[in-house]
Amino acid sequence: MTVLTSLAKALAAYSMGPQRLTVFRHQYISSKPIVIVPLTLAGETNAPLAAMVGSDRARPTLIVTRQPRERAERLQFAGRLASELLFPIEMAAQRTQPTGPGPNARMRVVDAPQIWVPNPAGIEFVRTLGRMTRLRQIEGPWAVPKKVRDLGIWLTWFAEQAEFADTGALIAATQALAAVWATGQSDLEDGNLAAQMAWLDPPEGMDVASAVSRAENPQLCPPAGPTTDPTFDRLFLEPALRDLASARTPAAHSAVHRRLTAMLEEQMRPTWELVWTAIDLLLEVTEAPRVPKRWEQQRDRFTSFHQYVANGGNPQAKRDSAGRSAHRLAELEQRMAAFEAQRAYDDPLVIADYRLTGEAFAGQVVDVDATRRVPGLRRSVLRPLVTVATSDQVHLDVDQHVYDPARNGQQAVITSVNETEDGWRIELELQNQMGGGQTAKPGSVPLLGEEVTYTSVTETFVRRRPWPxxxxxxxxxxxxxPDSTPVVEDAAEDWS
Amino acid sequence: MTSPQERAEIKTAEILTAFTNGGRRGVVVDSPPGAGKSTLVGRIAAEIATAGDTVVVVAQTNAQVDDLVAKIATRLPGLIVGRLSRDGYLPPPTLLLPNVQVASRVDDLPDCRVVVGTAAKWAQVRSARTWPWAVVDEAYQMRSDLLLLIVPLFKQMLFVGDPGQLDPFSPIDGERWSGLPWDPMQSAVAVLLRNNPDIVPHELPVTWRLPASATRLVQTAFYPFSEFTPGTHDDERTIHVPTVGIRRTVADEVIDLAADTGWGFLELPHRNTLRTDAETVAATADVAVRLLQRGTETVCEHAPGGRRLTAARIAVGAAHRDQVAAITRALRARGEIADGIRVDTANRLQGAEFDITVILHPLSGRIDATPFHLTPGRLCVLASRHRHACIVVGRRGIPELLDAHPGTEPVHLKDFIKFPDGWEANQAVLAHLSNHRVSALH
Structure with a gap:
C-alpha cells in the first residue's frame, strides 16, 4: 500500500466517506458491457450452479443447471452460457474499420466486448470454466458441441487478458472501484462488493455506517459469489437439491426446478444490480486522456484473436511452453510498465505517489540554457539545460533518465543533484522532442519560473530476438x- | 595439507578442463562470496582466447561488463577485446585501452577474440553468426527467460554465479508458471539444472574475501550444502582501534567487540518504528563515523604492517532506498570525515567488497516480516561484503518478530525449492549475533 492510499483510507475511515485515489478513471468502460454473476456449488472445483448474464440491466438471462452434481449438466450449462456470450463476441467481430488510410491499414473492430464480474473470484470462475471446456473434443468419444469448446477458448482468452495490468476485457467490479476510491475498511472487506458499494452508494436515507452493517447481513446482501452463503446452502439449497434428485415425474422435477430458479435468482439479483450501479458510478468519473489509445490496442488484440479462432486455431495449451511463458512474462511486464507510466502521466494524484517515494519531483525552473548545443556524431545537437528547485525528497541519481509528463514524456538526463537548505536543485539535460531546427520548437523547453514535474517512471520498449x-x-x-497434437485426454484433470 | 591457493588453483584447472575438453554443452560453477568469481571468468576467457578461439562473456549489468572488459584487456595486451554496448554509450576512462573496441552491433566487432556484453544486449543480437564459447558471469542473477534467448548463439556455455545472492526480480505474479521446469521467473542456473540433472555444479573452495570469523556463519546460514574455507587464518586479519576515546559510547563498545571478534550487534531498545527510524539511522551513522574518528587500522595479507581504514573501505548497507537516503543525510550531517563512505541497498552492494561494513538490520523495528525482508539473499549480501568485520545495528525483538511471522507463501507442487529458507537463515544469523551483542539502554 502506498503512502497516499494509506492516507486516503485513514481519511475515509475518519470522515466515514469514500476518498478519491485518482483524479481520473483509467479503465475503459464499454457502452455495452456484458455482466456475468456466477454461482457455484460448494464442495467441488468449479461446479457451476447458476449464472445471471446479459448486457441489459432490466432483462438478465438466468441460467440454472438442472442438476449441479451431474457432470454432463455442467457442459449443458456451458452450452447455454455459450449461446449468450458467443453471439455478442461474433457481433463485435463483424463490425470492423480500417486502422488508418492507405493500402497497408489493418482491420480493427469498432468495439470489443467487455465482460464484468463482481469480484476476482468471478475471474477465477471464468478461467476454470474455460479450462474445463476448451480442451474437449468436438468429435469422437465424449464429443461436445463446437460452441462449448469455443466458449472455453474465449473464456480462457478473457481470463488471460485479465492478468494484464491494463486489461479492459474482463473486469472485476471490486477492483475497478478500488482503483478509483478508497473506503475506510480493509482490502479484505473491499473484496465484498456489497460492503464496498455501501461506502460508495449507500441506500437512500442511510448513512455509511448503517449501510456497511447492512451489507454484512447475508440475508439482505447475499455474497457476490461464486461461492454461496453457507446458511442459504443449508436452509434452502440443500433441501431443493434433495427434492430435485428424488423427483420422480417430469412435472415434479420442473416444479422443484422452478423453486430452485426462483431462490437462486433472489441470491444473484442484488449482486447483479450492484455491478450495474458500480459501472454507472465509474462512468461518472472522467476518463483519463490515455484510455482511448489503450482500448484501441485492446481492440487490436481482440481482432487478431478472433481471426485466430475463426481460422480454426487450437485451444490454448494447458501449460505454457518455455518460449510461450517467457513471451507472456515479457508482455505482462511491458504492459504493466506502460500502464503505470500512462497512469502517472495522466493523473496528478498518481504522480503525487511517485513524488512521495522519490521517483518523481515537482518544482520550479530556476535556470534555463535553452540554446545549449553539444557535439554529436555528425553535427552538434541541441541539449538545453534546465535546473529545477524542488522541495520533494528525491531518490534519483546522476545519469538517470527522467520524463516530463506534461511534454508527452520528453526525456531528460539528470546531470547533477545538489541538496540545498530548503530542498534539492536538480540539473537536467533535455534529450528529445524539441524539433530538428537550430533552436527548440516553442513550448518544448520549460521557461524560467515554470512549474514542472519529472519522473523516472516510463514505458519500456525492449527490442529482442524472437522467442523460440x-x-x-x-x-x-x-x-x-514431444508432439503436441490435441487428444481427448487433454481435458482430464488430476481431480476430475 | 595443501594451501588454500593450491586448492583454488587445482579447482580452477579442473573447471577449465571440464569446460574446454569435457564436450559438455553446459558447465556450472557455484561460488561463495568473494571466491574469485570474476577472476575465474577473466582467466577462462583469456585462456580460450589465447588458444586461438573467439569467446563471448555475458554479464548482467553495464558496470560488471566494464569491469570485466578492463580486466581481460589488461590480461591480453596482444588481442582485441570487444565491448558490446547500447547506442550512445560512452566508455569510462578505465576502458580507454588500445586493445578495446566498442560497438553497438556485434558484426562491427569482427576482429575481437573476446566480446563482452550484458545479457540483455546479447538478447538483442540478430546475427547469423554463432560463437563456440560463452562464459556467463553472475548467472544466478540472470532470469531464465533471457537465457532462452541467448542460448542459440553459443555452442558451449560456462555459468558462474553465487547461488546465495538475491534472486532476479519481477513485479509480476508468476504463479501460473510455478512448478514448471522452465519457470521464466527463476534464475537461469536453476532452470538449467532442473532440466539437465546430469550437470553437477563445480564449487569454488576458498573465499578470499571473508575472514575466518565470517566464513563459518555465512556457510551455515546461507550455503548449508557447500564446503568452502577462508583463504586466511584467524590471526592474519586483525583490527586495531588505537584511540580509546573520552566518553565511551555504545558505538565504541560495539566497534571494540567487532575489532576483536569480527562481528558486532548494536541492539537498540525495542520499538515499532517507521523504516527510516531516526534513532537506528543515527546509531548506524555514528558507528561508521566513529570507526574513522578512532583511527581504526586493519592488518591483512595485503598490508601485513597494517593500514589506516579509509572512508572508501567502509560500506553502510540497508534494505530500502529511503533508509539509504536517511543514512546518507545523517552521515553528511556528521561532516567531511564521512565523505566517501558507500551507503547503498543490498541489491546494489552485490559483488562489492569492503574492509568493514555497518548494516541496518532489514527487520529492525518492523511489525511484520514480509517475503521481501525474509529473502535469504538480502541478508546474505549484507553479511558477506566485509574483509574484516561486520557491525549490525537493529532494534531488540527481531527473533520474536520472526517467530510471529513464519513464511506464509503458498507452496506449489514441483516448485523450485531454495535452501536455506530465509526464515531459518535469519534465525541462524541472529543466534550468532546474540553472542556479539552490545545493548544501548536508554
Missing amino acids: TREETPWTHGGPP
Missing part, C-alpha cells in the same frame, strides 16, 4: 517437447 517456438526450445529449457 515449441520446436526451438533449447537444451537449457528441456529441449523441444
